[in-house]
Amino acid sequence: MTLLWDADPGAVERFQVALGGVTRHDSPAALGRALEADSSEFLVIIGPDVDLASACDFSEGVRVQRPEVGVILTRRRVDVTVLAQSLRAGVREVVQADDLTSLADAARRSREISQKVAGHTTSDASREGKVITVFSAKGGVGKTTFSTNIAAYLATSGSKVLLVDLDLAFGDVAISLQMLPTTSIMDLVSMAGHIDEQGLASVVTHHSSGLDAAAAPSDPSDADRIPGSTISELLRVAKTVYDFVIIDTPPAFTEHVLAAFDNSDLLVLIATLDIPAVKNLRLSLDTLDLLGTPKDSRLVVLNRSDAKVGLRAEDVVTAIRQDIALMVPTSPAVPASVNKGIPLVIDEPRHAVSVAFKELTEKFLRNPGPVETRAEAKVDAGPQRRWSLSRGGK
The missing domain is CATH 3.40.50.300 (P-loop containing nucleotide triphosphate hydrolases)
Incomplete structure (x- = not known):
């Protein structure tokens, strides 16, 4: 679930289009508590109307306490000053607020980085089910x-x-x-x-x-x-x-x-x-x-x-x-x-x-094992086979 810092309740519906499941918090304190409560949270999106200085302060704190967590900042207008200040504070990417495609791509890249930082492998490689x-x-x-x-x-x-x-x-x-x-x-x-x-x-x-x-x-x-x-x-x-x-x-x-x-x-x-x-x-x-x-x-x-x-x-x-x-x-x-x-x-x-x-x-x-044909119909099973739950070496 992606964490969102935004005071506007309607922001959830807007960001869900690009991010899927989103949980909104209206203050850095609430956001911090959410991160403390769930160590599996790896992505924070900061809304376009959050004060830049406050956003940077939060990002700096996260960079020290939870380096695997990615922070993406959205702005209504992105300029060189915003980029420089944000990146110095540890923000991974700054995205135009109305560019949902770029936001989805940034979120994907951030999750990949978080997985590597946290020592996790990709979904396919860690597959167990x-x-x-x-x-x-x-x-x-x-x-x-x-x-x-x-x-x-x-x-x-x-x-x-x-x-x-x-x-x-x-x-x-x-x-x-x-x-x-x-x-x-x-x-x-x-x-x-x-x-x-x-x-x-x-x-x-x-x-x-x-x-x-x-x-x-x-x-x-x-x-x-x-x-x-x-x-x-x-x-x-x-x-x-x-x-x-x-x-x-x-x-x-x-x-x-x-x-x-x-x-x-x-x-x-x-x-x-x-x-x-x-x-x-x-x-x-x-x-x-x-x-x-x-x-x-x-x-x-x-x-x-x-x-x-x-x-x-x-x-x-x-x-x-x-x-x-x-x-x-x-x-x-x-x-x-x-x-x-x-x-x-x-x-x-x-x-x-x-x-x-x-x-x-x-x-x-x-518990896959040898196939045994049921005897009720007296079917000639031929040689027994061992059924495997693996395919093609996966």
Whole structure:
């Protein structure tokens, strides 16, 4: 979160366009207390109407006490005298107040300097969290059910989890969890290029299970206004904040889904026992081959595996030419839990479907190990494979 010293309450809205999350303080004393209270604050913006001498005094103090903190001064008119006095006081940059693009660039440069001074690495290099994308090219196979239950189980098991709804036009994550978000992924568009931990925190909604959710926009038309680059930036930041990032997706290879694939450690590909779903899964695997996605980053799961519909699990394996890692049974308790807005792993933790979700999470997400094909359908698994949560040496 960026700290702002400005007496005008309306300044927050103006500066948010360039800086994302902003907290305003109207005095140097209040600003100093905020810096003392949070050692992760690295950026201070001083408004254009703050007295220059006071701004320089504050900057000199910060330079001694918190050298990693960057101070950027905004002025209605920038001249040589202002520049000289400001830079002598330790101000990193002086920016024209109405030039929001230059202000955003200055803030980005200041954060990079602060990270180096504080001994931090960049976001990509310090990444710790794992990103798991749940995908199927056919709708109605249970992607949202898988995503919400995996995320809820991880959250209740002590992990810090972000659930991202990438079905930006018709996402169901919020309604499936009976959440009423006031913000969405759409709110990140204005922060593009400088999304940080605080900016991300400002658009997520907390769920009672402990997970955070980045909801899809309420207006389907907003989906086309969200660039794929914003999704990539969201995920890069999220990996530095959360232990796990679970991504629910639409049944299509949109630019947002492709961005998720590029940033994912594991793809959970869902199939069901019907010809259209199997056909789409086969095409999806072929497409992933063309995209260069590593085969060992893909996990095929068969949902509603015990449905008596004339198609067997071994038929699916033959069609997709890939082993099934896990089978999840059919149960009316699943749609009932969705209607209640409570993930089944929380509502009925001992249910067979809940047990399958937990097995999927523990074996392949939290503690990846050898893939073992379930014996119910007597599928020939061939040689065992070890699934890895790393991609391309990342």
